Amino acid sequence: MTVEAFAPAKINLTLHVTGQRADGYHLLDSLVGFADIGDRISASSADGLSLQVAGPMAAGVPTDGSNLLMKAAELLAAGRGAALTLEKHLPPASGIGGGSSDAAATLRALCEVWDLPLPETADVLSLGADLPVCMTPRTQRMRGIGEELHALPPLPDCAIVLVNPGVSVATPAIFRAMENRHNPAMADVLPVWQTAEALADWLRAQRNDLQGPAVALEPIIGEALATLATTPALFHAMSGSGATCYGLYADDATANAARAAVLADHPEWWVRAGRLLR
Ligand code: C5P
Numbered sequence: 001m002t003v004e005a006f007a008p009a010k011i012n013l014t015l016h017v018t019g020q021r022a023d024g025y026h027l028l029d030s031l032v033g034f035a036d037i038g039d040r041i042s043a044s045s046a047d048g049l050s051l052q053v054a055g056p057m058a059a060g061v062p063t064d065g066s067n068l069l070m071k072a073a074e075l076l077a078a079g080r081g082a083a084l085t086l087e088k089h090l091p092p093a094s095g096i097g098g099g100s101s102d103a104a105a106t107l108r109a110l111c112e113v114w115d116l117p118l119p120e121t122a123d124v125l126s127l128g129a130d131l132p133v134c135m136t137p138r139t140q141r142m143r144g145i146g147e148e149l150h151a152l153p154p155l156p157d158c159a160i161v162l163v164n165p166g167v168s169v170a171t172p173a174i175f176r177a178m179e180n181r182h183n184p185a186m187a188d189v190l191p192v193w194q195t196a197e198a199l200a201d202w203l204r205a206q207r208n209d210l211q212g213p214a215v216a217l218e219p220i221i222g223e224a225l226a227t228l229a230t231t232p233a234l235f236h237a238m239s240g241s242g243a244t245c246y247g248l249y250a251d252d253a254t255a256n257a258a259r260a261a262v263l264a265d266h267p268e269w270w271v272r273a274g275r276l277l278r
Contacts, residue, residue, distance in 0.1 A: 001045050003112040007105035008038035008137050008277060009090055009162060010097030010130060011246055012239045013199075014206040020181045025129065025145040029185040031152075031206070034137040035160050037274040039089050039102050041069070043109035046083040049073050055087040072103035072127055073110060080114050091270050093168035095240030097130045104134035121147050130240075138277060141190065154278035158196040159255035161233070163262055164244040164270040165224040169214060174241040177213035196250055200234035203248075214242035221245065227265055231258035248276075 011033045019027035039055070051063045051070055065071065069086060084106060090098035104124070111118050124131040129146030141150040186206060193199040215222040221238060224245045228236035232254055233247030249255040252275070259273040 003109040005105035005109040007101040008034040015208040017209040034277040040087040041105040047081045057088040068099040068103045094244040100130035158276045159249040165220045171241040211238040
């Protein structure tokens with residue numbers, strides 16, 4: 001039996017850092033969406049656990065137990081075996097949850113292959129704070145350190161461009177560089193946005209509190225944001241702790257043209273156009 005699973009890019013449309021726990025982890029309040037741009041996982045019944053990595057972003061991705069995806073598989077295996085493949089399209093360590101989304105998709109696929117219930121949030125949280133939200137790749141509000149999840153109505157139809165200027169960012173360093181860890185949360189009740197324009201208008205009054213520190217540490221992220229600002233994006237910002245930035249567009253044609261324009265200026269950057277998953 002072979003099961004395939006899509007591991008979509010996770011987009012922190014907002015990321016408010018509202019406090020810090022005694023163990024150092026930060027309290028967040030984030031509107032999380034997913035894009036139809038991502039990695040592909042397959043899991044087949046086999047003896048022992050193995051992983052093969054292919055695809056345009058495969059270089060340097062570990063195939064041993066140090067890969068988060070293998071840690072996720074081991075969490076569930078209890079002696080069971082599976083041959084896993086990862087087709088890597090997302091740049092690693094780039095603020096769009098690549099590793100977490102791969103691990104979550106692996107868990108979804110393995111639960112089908114091994115006929116198991118999906119693991120509880122508390123069990124996957126030990127793999128990473130972004131794991132729980134990636135287990136259910138649809139629009140959610142994420143609070144706590146990533147374990148408090150609230151499903152939201154689908155986002156409006158919206159095209160998206162992802163821009164990674166080629167630097168990988170160490171998340172702990174970005175959190176450490178923050179001057180203020182106690183920022184306001186989002187409103188208690190979020191609006192239901194009917195159009196991409198309404199979503200963009202609302203996003204303009206929100207924040208990614210990691211964006212400032214990330215741009216200060218890696219000025220090229222500021223260049224990615226400035227380049228997105230030259231396109232007809234309804235809104236643009238950084239996702240997660242960076243370095244990937246996103247722009248939202250009214251339709252696919254505008255997003256595709258924006259992608260081409262960014263690539264014309266910066267042929268060495270990773271730039272993809274797609275849609276927000278609804
Ligand atoms: O949990 P994960 O491995 O994704 O997080 C990487 C690092 O980012 C953590 O070790 C921590 O330093 C920081 N982090 C944090 N607060 C969060 C999530 C991550 O401080 N809510």
